[in-house]
Amino acid sequence: QVQLVESGGGLVQAGDSLRLSCVASGAFYNTYAMGWFRQAPGKEREFLAAITWSGGITDYADSVKGRFGISRDNAKVRVYLQMDSLRPEDTAVYFCVASQTSSHIRNGRPEWWGQGTQVTVSS
Numbered sequence: 001q002v003q004l005v006e007s008g009g010g011l012v013q014a015g016d017s018l019r020l021s022c023v024a025s026g027a028f029y030n031t032y033a034m035g036w037f038r039q040a041p042g043k044e045r046e047f048l049a050a051i052t053w054s055g056g057i058t059d060y061a062d063s064v065k066g067r068f069g070i071s072r073d074n075a076k077v078r079v080y081l082q083m084d085s086l087r088p089e090d091t092a093v094y095f096c097v098a099s100q101t102s103s104h105i106r107n108g109r110p111e112w113w114g115q116g117t118q119v120t121v122s123s
Contacts, residue, residue: 002028002112004096009117012086016121020081022096022114033102034072034079035110038092038119045095049081050105059106086121093118 008020020036035050049070050059058070069082079096094117097110104110 002026002032002098004098004112004114006094006096006114006117009094009119011120011122014087014121014123016086017082017084018086018119020083020094020096020117020119022079022081024077024079024098028077028098030074030077032098032100033105034070035097035099035102035105036070036079036081037095037097037108037113038090039095039116040089040092043092045108046092047106047108048094050102051079052102057102059102083119086119088121088123091120 003026004024006022031053033052036048037045039045048061048064051070051072055072067085072079096114098112099105099110
């Protein structure tokens with residue numbers, strides 16, 4: 001079993017930046033793709049970003065392209081989500097995910113999910 005634990009969420013003002021972090025443990029292999037989703041109140045979970053095991057290929061949802069950046073550090077078994085120019089509509093619970101392939105993440109079907117971290121952006 002793979003465990004994913006997110007951190008770095010909190011309350012910020014519009015226009016601020018925030019960096020989320022996720023550490024993987026358990027039966028996790030650095031060959032796994034990783035990514036981020038979010039879920040706002042009353043809305044479905046939304047794909048945000050994915051990154052291949054080498055970090056060479058990244059994929060973003062149009063809604064965050066240019067504002068959010070995903071990266072990973074395989075030595076630390078971590079994935080990060082840098083969020084800039086935050087908006088009130090970015091308020092949501094943010095989830096770290098892992099999968100054997102990045103396509104599973106893009107299609108909303110990653111095998112493993114973290115518990116989530118709350119991000120609140122005030123106007």
